[in-house]
Amino acid sequence: MPDTIIGRWQQKFPDGNVATLVFRTDCTMDIFVNGKTFVSGNFLMKSDTLHLSDPTCNAAYFGTYTLNYFAKDSVRFVAARDTCMGRHQAMHQLRMGHLKPAGK
Amino acid sequence: MKKYTCIGFLFLVVLIMQSAYIDSEPKNKAELGKLLFFDKVLSRDRSISCASCHQEQFAFSDTSVVSTGVAGRKGKRNSPSAMNMKLQSHFFWDGRAATLEEQAVIPIENPDEMDLPVDSAVARLKSMPVYRASFQKLFGGEPDKSNLAIALSEFEKTLETNDSPLDDWRLNDNQEAVSESAKRGFKLFNGKGNCVQCHFGADFRNAEFRNIGLFDGKTLADSGRAAITKNPADLGKFNIGSLRNVSLTAPYMHNGMFKTLKQVIDYYNNPDKIVANSINRDPLLSKPLNLTEQEKTDLESFLLSLTDRRFSQSLTMKKSRKDVN
Numbered sequence: 001m002p003d004t005i006i007g008r009w010q011q012k013f014p015d016g017n018v019a020t021l022v023f024r025t026d027c028t029m030d031i032f033v034n035g036k037t038f039v040s041g042n043f044l045m046k047s048d049t050l051h052l053s054d055p056t057c058n059a060a061y062f063g064t065y066t067l068n069y070f071a072k073d074s075v076r077f078v079a080a081r082d083t084c085m086g087r088h089q090a091m092h093q094l095r096m097g098h099l100k101p102a103g104k
Numbered sequence: 105m106k107k108y109t110c111i112g113f114l115f116l117v118v119l120i121m122q123s124a125y126i127d128s129e130p131k132n133k134a135e136l137g138k139l140l141f142f143d144k145v146l147s148r149d150r151s152i153s154c155a156s157c158h159q160e161q162f163a164f165s166d167t168s169v170v171s172t173g174v175a176g177r178k179g180k181r182n183s184p185s186a187m188n189m190k191l192q193s194h195f196f197w198d199g200r201a202a203t204l205e206e207q208a209v210i211p212i213e214n215p216d217e218m219d220l221p222v223d224s225a226v227a228r229l230k231s232m233p234v235y236r237a238s239f240q241k242l243f244g245g246e247p248d249k250s251n252l253a254i255a256l257s258e259f260e261k262t263l264e265t266n267d268s269p270l271d272d273w274r275l276n277d278n279q280e281a282v283s284e285s286a287k288r289g290f291k292l293f294n295g296k297g298n299c300v301q302c303h304f305g306a307d308f309r310n311a312e313f314r315n316i317g318l319f320d321g322k323t324l325a326d327s328g329r330a331a332i333t334k335n336p337a338d339l340g341k342f343n344i345g346s347l348r349n350v351s352l353t354a355p356y357m358h359n360g361m362f363k364t365l366k367q368v369i370d371y372y373n374n375p376d377k378i379v380a381n382s383i384n385r386d387p388l389l390s391k392p393l394n395l396t397e398q399e400k401t402d403l404e405s406f407l408l409s410l411t412d413r414r415f416s417q418s419l420t421m422k423k424s425r426k427d428v429n
Contacts, residue, residue, distance in 0.1 A: 017191075022275070030274045033191070035266035036306035036348075037274045040294065055294035056304040 005045060005067060009075065009096035021096060049080065052091075057084035065091060073098040129238065136238050137259025140252070145232070146225050147218035148174050154211065154218075154256070158186040163349035163415060164263060169360035173217040180216065181326070182360035187263040188307045188348045197342045197358040198332050199313060208256035209249060222249050265348055265412035273409075282409045289406025292399055297372070299403075301388055308347035308410065315340040317375040317382035317389055318357055324379065326359060339384045351411045365407050369400045 009021040020032040023043060029052070031038040041054030044062065051062040063082030069075050079092040130136035140146065141154045157171035157179075158164040164186035170179040181197050189195070195207035211217040212225050229235040229247035236246065243251040270290070272281035282290075293299045302310050313329040319340025330338040342358045356362040362371060371378050374392040375385065395403070 020275070024277075032271075032275055033306040034264065035271060035275065037271050038306045039304060040274060040290075055300045059295070 003069075005043075005050060005075070007101070008099035010099050011094065011096045019094075019096075020099070050077070052082075052087070054087070057087050063087055063091070129234075130242065133242050133255050133258040134262050135259075136242055137255040137257065138262075139238075140235075140256055141259050145228050146212050146220060148220045148224075152218060154186075157183040157211075157217070161352075161415075163187050163265075163352040163412075165353040167354065169355055171217070173214070174219045177216045177219075179214075181358045182355060184345055185349060185353050186260055187265060188346050190261050190264055191306055192309070192346075193311045194313075194343055198329050199343050200332050204257040204260055205250075205253040208253045208260065222252070226252060265414065267413045268348065268411055269409040269413075270406075283405055285402045285405035286409040287406075288399075289402035289404070289409075292395075292403050293406055296399070297393060297395070297403055298388055299372075302344050303347050310344045312344060313338060313341035314344055314386050314388075315342075315382075315384045316357075316372075317379050317385035318342075318359065318361070319383055320379060320381050321383055322381075324359070324382070328358065337384075340382070341384075347407060348410050349412055349415060351408045352415055365404050366400065369395070369403050373400065 005023045006025055007023060009023075011019050013019070018034055019038075020035070022030045022032070027042055027044060028040065029043045030040045039054045039056055041052060041059070043053070044051040048067050050065045050067055052065060053059055053062045057063070061084065063084055064080040065077045065082070066080050067075050068078060074095060074097050077091045077094045077096075079088050082088040082091070130139055141158075144150045144153045144156075146153060151174055152172075155164075157166045157173075159166060162185075166183040169182060171183045173179060184197070189204055192204070193202070195201040195204065196210070201207035201210060209222050209225075212220055213222055226247050226249060229239070229252065239245065239247040239251060239255075243254075245251070269281040269286070272278045273287075293303075302312070302314055304310060315328070317340075318324050319327065324340075327339050329341040329343075330336065332338075350356075351365065354363055354365070356365070356368050362368045372389065372393065373395045375382065375389050376392075
């Protein structure tokens with residue numbers, strides 16, 4: 001089971017779209033949809049809680065999500081507090097699988 | 105003997121032509137859509153195709169302020185890129201079509217564009233063995249308005265690009281993929297420039313309509329979205345265009361009034377300087393951005409980094425021409 005959010009995560013949706021999340025050690029993160037840069041932002045990890053900010057919502061505001069790791073390589077994001085509706089809608093209950101390093 | 109030789113030769117030519125035809129037979133709906141997209145048969149006088157106004161080398165857009173339709177008629181608005189529309193929720197500058205399928209057949213009927221009633225277009229396709237056979241094979245029936253729209257939209261859905269230097273930088277952490285100027289431009293785009301408030305998501309657009317100040321009711325009198333919704337609050341609002349491959353899609357805006365990205369950036373920097381008495385302009389553009397010349401250059405570098413690698417040669421040629429001039 002992964003013990004850190006650092007790395008690459010991916011989810012394939014039933015409509016064929018693929019979301020990829022990249023969390024870096026320098027606390028920057030990017031979201032990609034179908035390999036296209038979707039949004040770039042920052043995050044902070046405190047225990048199992050992720051604080052997330054991006055410029056489309058307001059770069060100064062951090063939404064808060066609880067991370068539930070499950071299976072051997074997956075994580076579920078559960079919104080604890082995020083007033084940014086668009087992000088809340090996209091992230092709450094989102095499940096992602098961990099991608100092994102290397103490769104697009 | 106000579107007669108038989110000629111017949112033999114003709115037979116050979118027919119055989120070669122047939123095999124060439126079989127090779128080019130569309131294998132799926134998108135390939136059929138591609139054939140249709142490039143076929144002038146869908147215009148009244150068979151003089152233009154979809155590709156006449158959505159030219160591949162310009163990211164499937166047009167370099168004219170407004171495109172030229174049949175009989176030299178001019179369109180009313182600038183032709184947007186037909187690329188990266190898979191995730192889009194409204195089509196045309198005024199958002200009059202809600203689906204790609206709905207969008208696909210409207211230019212065929214538009215008197216200023218291809219000027220051919222869809223029923224006539226369908227009748228033409230039915231009379232052509234190539235199309236008749238392809239529609240039968242791929243849709244299990246004759247061409248009709250619905251499967252014509254599906255075929256065209258399936259082709260358009262293949263026109264997605266996700267291999268720009270920006271994507272390479274962000275997704276693969278390739279620091280060399282973009283210049284330092286483009287990196288600064290990305291920061292400005294997301295910050296001081298406010299661009300990200302409207303241009304966000306995978307294609308740097310948004311599902312909303314915005315009035316950027318290009319409506320004054322006099323010289324700039326296209327009411328945009330309001331003509332569809334009849335809502336005065338929508339006066340001068342237009343669909344937010346994708347910024348992917350934007351370096352290739354000049355001229356810019358619904359009326360093609362800006363020839364270069366620099367002009368676009370200058371406009372956003374201080375809209376009042378270009379259009380003094382705009383009506384209903386978005387509050388996001390209420391104050392000048394006060395960008396420095398370096399910041400403007402950085403923003404432009406960032407926009408150039410959204411050009412997909414499939415077009416990198418066109419971009420290099422464009423840059424060389426600019427350097428020469």
